[in-house]
Amino acid sequence: MGVGLPEFVENPENRCPVVLLLDTSGSMAGEPIRALNRGLTVFQEAVQEDEQAALRVEVAIVAFGPVRLVQDFVTIDQFVPPELEANGLTPMGEAVDYALDLLESRKETYRTSGIQYYRPWVFLITDGAPNLNSPWQRAAQRIKEAEGNRKLSFFAVGVQGADIDTLRQIVTLERPPMLLHGLDFKSMFVWLSDSMRRVSSSTVGGEMVALPPVGWGQITT
């Protein structure tokens, strides 16, 4: 039979956005920031191992102390891990605000380009407490609303010295802050990449993607 085969349309790849919200205040100087930088490379390499995830997972990096966009959204195959430096204070509330705005505008871009996407993740890592004048309560309210409406998943990780009590008030009860074992950013980023690989390959109806077990930290309940 001389019938040809169906040809396929090229649709843009689905996207799986994650914002890394990284505390780069002065207290992270030295080994902590070096371990964090190495962790970012581990993350990039681990996602890259998964061809599909490398095209779907989009990372943005917002550093705070002061708040700045270190890396706008980029798919992992295009991502070059930055060398972060530590200095300044801890404007955590402003940073959260910034990250949530960044995410909203990214979603708008997806929508106007006909790109479908997975529920975004925001991953906050800090070793301190917010500045006294930082509007973190307002930021916490925004996070809880967004989580309540299932708009995003927000994770907070405390590094030794972090104000876990404040972190606990920022995140939801269902997703309590984690306390990192030492400076084991490596294991944490391997976990994050594994999680993003699972999320970015989940299909319709996956109510909850089963995340890998957390071996890099301790749940602070």
Added chain:
Amino acid sequence: MVWRAIVRSSVGTSHKKRQMPCQDYGQYFISSDDVFVGAVSDGAGSAKHADVGAELAVKTALFNAGDWLERQRISLAFTQTQAETIFSWVLETVVTALKQEAANTGYSLNDLACTLLIFIATPDWVAAMQVGDGFIVVGSHSHEYYLLFQPSKGEFINETAFVTAPNALDEMQVCVRSGKQEFICAATDGLERVAIRMDEWLPFAKFFQPLQEYMWATSSPEQEDEYIRNFLDSERLNARTDDDKTLLLCVYGR
């Protein structure tokens, strides 16, 4: 003039890898009045017994649509209101059947979560409904294709509507298209990304045209199914989708 049709499902590579069964189901029948009724369903990946749900949803829908057809005289015209009435009722029977199955087996209703697409076609019109994702595309003799519904997605790609949800009736889309439809294709969402241009929700003609030609060239597609089976199992397709996929094709002609 007769209807010729074929329906085939193929398990997705991700399901194979996780040793999950094919959770898609599709079936059709042709009534004594020569009315064609087809349905496809995609069981939710997260639902434990989605394969049972999908099969039961399709079979129940076809049985009850058939029952309804036996009691009606099919006219040359069919209104949107008539379509909404019949499909609301059919959906209700499907939900009842799923609830009954859940009660009999001890499953929860959500264990049976699935999408559902149904169409009823005569030489003069096609009426269709859709809950969830997947697509129904109709084609003309000159290879112009038309997508009946935008698949219903949540904000996120991995969310959709299911017949088991409390708001399934609100999520149901219904339409009637009058005129002779040369070719009808219903499929589950495993084929969406290769067949539909998603920025504008337009069917990709080069996907559908060969399928339509195959249907024209084949006198008994159910017997000569190699082309469709090979296509659904092809590496070329599996490289683009790891999900289960179901294809239901029908043409009306000599």
